[in-house]
Amino acid sequence: MDIRLQFNTESVNWQEAAEVIRLAPLAIREPEQLHRSFANSYVACFAFDSNRLVGMGRAICDGEFHAALYDLVVLPEYQASGIGKAIVEAIHDRLPKSLSTIILYANPGKEPFYEKLGYHRLLTGMIRPGDVKKYREKGHIK
Numbered sequence: 001m002d003i004r005l006q007f008n009t010e011s012v013n014w015q016e017a018a019e020v021i022r023l024a025p026l027a028i029r030e031p032e033q034l035h036r037s038f039a040n041s042y043v044a045c046f047a048f049d050s051n052r053l054v055g056m057g058r059a060i061c062d063g064e065f066h067a068a069l070y071d072l073v074v075l076p077e078y079q080a081s082g083i084g085k086a087i088v089e090a091i092h093d094r095l096p097k098s099l100s101t102i103i104l105y106a107n108p109g110k111e112p113f114y115e116k117l118g119y120h121r122l123l124t125g126m127i128r129p130g131d132v133k134k135y136r137e138k139g140h141i142k
């Protein structure tokens with residue numbers, strides 16, 4: 001498998017991107033909102049198998065101290081072949097070296113994946129969800 005990583009939003013089909021996020025599964029996203037969120041991120045990464053979008057991820061960042069990782073997904077049939085790890089490492093490489101932290105909240109069960117990439121479980125993490133019920137149902141909060 002020859003996977004190519006791309007770091008700009010050119011040529012990305014946002015309908016296809018929304019499908020990858022839905023099928024992964026992670027979330028249901030409107031293609032236009034997805035486009036804006038990736039375009040407004042500090043680093044956006046897309047993984048292609050030939051011309052097929054098979055994974056993606058992004059980071060927002062203040063350029064100096066802090067960054068946050070979001071929307072990391074790989075299509076189910078491409079999972080467990082190193083693509084998620086390659087996306088995260090490529091994002092790390094493109095963030096400022098001066099950062100003191102990169103944060104994220106993991107989908108329940110994905111914590112060991114991130115631990116392998118140097119992340120630790122937060123003891124004092126807090127989140128203010130727009131939709132408390134949804135975050136409770138997904139297992140992010142009690």
Ligand SMILES: CC(C)(COP(=O)(O)OP(=O)(O)OC[C@H]1O[C@@H](n2cnc3c(N)ncnc32)[C@H](O)[C@@H]1OP(=O)(O)O)[C@@H](O)C(=O)NCCC(=O)NCCS
Pocket residue numbers: 024025026071072073074075078079080081082083084085086105106107109110111112113116
């Ligand atoms: C989480 C996700 C992005 C991982 O991508 P992936 O391409 O399947 O992962 P990789 O093949 O790069 O795995 C890298 C390493 O993490 C391990 N790993 C992956 N998922 C794991 C899990 N759930 N639990 C434990 N280890 C895991 C792999 O075994 C591999 O270990 P190795 O380096 O020792 O061989 C992918 O499973 C996914 O898209 N899941 C659905 C959406 C989702 O939950 N995204 C995360 C949002 S927080």
